[in-house]
Amino acid sequence: MASERYNAPARERHWQQVWETADIFRAANDASGPKCYVLEMFPYPSGRIHMGHVRNYTMGDVFARYKRAKGFNVLHPMGWDAFGMPAENAAIERKTHPAKWTYANIEAMKAQLKSMGLSLDWSRELATCDPSYYAQQQKLFLDLLAKGLAYRKSSKVNWDPVDNTVLANEQVIDGRGWRSGALVETRELTQWFFRITHYSDELLEALATLDKWPEKVRLMQANWIGRSEGMLVRWGLDKRSAPQGSTEIEVYTTRPDTLYGASFLAISPDHPLAKKAAEKDRKLAAFCEECRRMGTSVAELETAEKKGYDTGIRARHPLDKDWLLPIWVANFVLMDYGTGAIFGCPSGDQRDLDFARAYDLPVVPVILPPGEDAATFTIGTEAYDGDGTMINSDFLDGLDTKAAFEAVATKLEQKTLGDRPVGARKVNYRLRDWGISRQRYWGCPIPVVHCPSCGVVPVPAKDLPVRLPEDATFDKPGNPLDRHPTWKHVDCPTCGGKATRETDTMDTFVDSSWYYVRFTAPDAPTPVDARAAQYWLPVDQYIGGIEHAILHLLYSRFFYRAMSDAGHGAKNLREPFAALFTQGMVTHETYKSDAGAWLLPSEVRLEGEGGERRAVEIASGRPAAIGAIEKMSKSKKNLVDPDDIIAQWGADCARWFMLSDSPPERDVIWTEAGVAGAGRFIQRLWRLVEEMADKAAAKGAARPTEFGAEAEALRRTAHRTLDQVSRNIETLRFNVAVAQIYELANAISGMLSKSSAGLDWALREATEIIVQAIGPMMPHLAEECWARLGYNTLIANQPWPAAEPGLLVDDSVTIAVQVNGKRRDELTIARSAGNDEIEAAVLELEPVIRALEGRPVKKIIVVPQRIVNVVA
């Protein structure tokens, strides 16, 4: 029979239809048997999927299909992270409505995702901008409010002047807004917060239980939470110098052991004491003002000098009532960490040392590094912050650092100032509460009403959801909800008086903090269906980008706990994602025209090879520059459109290429050659299956009793491949699984020209195995091959084949033979051979005798089934 090329795009549409009609990917909440919840981070509906999505969803799909074949009840849903700024910006630019823009995008992207052949349960599709979703989120908010986990406060916040909204700390990267890239300003505003700090310790501690998360992500979260153990220490103020009514100041320190090395106190320009002192000191007031104007961007911090101003106020050392220390206002002290006040120990802290040197303050060494002599040790330009032996420290002298910490801590806890202890042990966290207010339209409305007489009043359940008004205008900057003529004006639910709605909407990260829970029962009348959540959660395998290591993943860990504590979760579950995998980015070469404009890969023609590679701009015929390989981005135009690839090569080809070569956690370089290689393999596999299918004799033939050596070897290869592919899919090592499938394909090809009863049967078996093995990765091709092999079932419904254990182990093994650690030969011997037998055989090998050069053998090391080393 003449082979025809496999027409991937056409056949893929066919099989997608078949799957959809059979509705085989719908997950049942009431199924018995083991469940497996596979989830990829849901996309923002920007309008088109990009290659990053293709990679992410392919990985998830391979895992989901594999688990399905392994007999799990798999939940593999998809939805849309649909609130957010781009919709609003589109509304401004194109004079459309965010909802219209968003839903049109969803429709387009859904079609694209479907063309990828993903095994998704579309019946659970949700969009976070849909009132049916955000209504439930508003209920959650109110329950958190009732629990004190949501609250309102005035504080300094990060203001993004381009997006005209507040940002959470996690959303400020290098002093810039995470979306807009604008330098963030500081503003004092009254905002809504989630009390994530209530869970600081739990979020940190529980990281240790997440053994299926990347170490890197856990570390990043631990650093972000930033736990430190220290003490709050109260210092009495010298009455003569202190402002009226100020009697003490409290500092936070992690190094109370260095208290005798203190030479000054420093407070933030925003510290109440600084403000009070500034009332009477114009120069100080000016200094504080100057500090506030200083930016907080990285560049500014790096160049900023340590600046201070002596308030003239003096504080009494907590361990020595006769020791007065100056209190300075310093530009490097942060009001929102600790107490906004520190004591400076210049010998033990580089920053304090710099400050002391600049203002000529005392530098007293209190910790003697190991190996140094107390008589000669001095601090020059470098502080010593390590451990050592205490010196110049009164009752602490001679103790080591840890013991000194304990001794001071105990003493400070016993000593009193006024009627309270001078010191108290305190654990501090870097983590701040999550500011969720956004001054934007396209987000979930915060369901409260502000009443002049009743204060903040929750919107009653019967009035939920608080819907976004559809007739908002986007022609002016600022919050469309705030300037809407009628929307915000309501009667107070409590007293009935005139009141106004909250016009802030929630950070979109709130939406994505619980969507995985909603997927378990997307139509439930309550936010969470307890039974469904209990059955499906936690997510068994979560896959997404590393960029969410802190943001989304920390928020979700918090929010899941908070909603559980408010009564919406699965019992005895604290962590929503049991296993996390962070995949690498998709990168591509960049091209620039001689006019300096970025060019799409499709706009250039590549010529030559190796060091001679050139790019030519097709339109102009002029040479173009080949630039660095970078993450695919609109700005650099190094984009390849998944639609084009799927139309030309098919989804299976794109999927296979995404899985090949690069380890999934690393970046993959998209190349035309790589895609073509994947395409070639598809055709090759198809030809192989056609040829097999035509070997009619093997189909349904009885299993031979004797196979013969070649058939036996092929069977071993096939079953070993099956075994290894299974394990590599299980551990998401797709590139290795792909390589093993190639090996099996090579082994089958090598045998195709030969024929015997045993070999025909083994070939048929091996072919069926390879078709099943590619099933999760290239599902359409697998169906096509399965059908071509004569089956009228769906391979998507076939159980994963089991490897025959007997074929995974050989009777004989080939082991390496070394002389003095250098490989000289190899030896094939019965697996059961004893050490004596192996030793004897090794010593007779010609290369061994030669390498020994007549020297006597000192000993022979035999590692069974691995290696033999003859030591001479």
Added chain:
RNA sequence: GCGGACGUGGUGGAACUGGUAGACACACAGGACUUAAAAUCCUGAGGCGGCAACGCCGUGUGGGUUCGAUCCCCACCGUCCGCACCA
């Protein structure tokens, strides 16, 4: 500055728990088929020396542990990532 990861042929990468380094793929070269091309198939290849058998060298650099190190330890170099005036 602090913390972490990584470094293997021309390229992407593989190597189980310390046990034959370079699987598999891409690119390349030679050959077959073809009027020709495409497609396909076969063969070759880490480097150096050698006709070959074979020998020597080889996983960023330098040391160490070990019968044996890509893997463990120490130091250094380079790349990438995260955090960063955090008291």
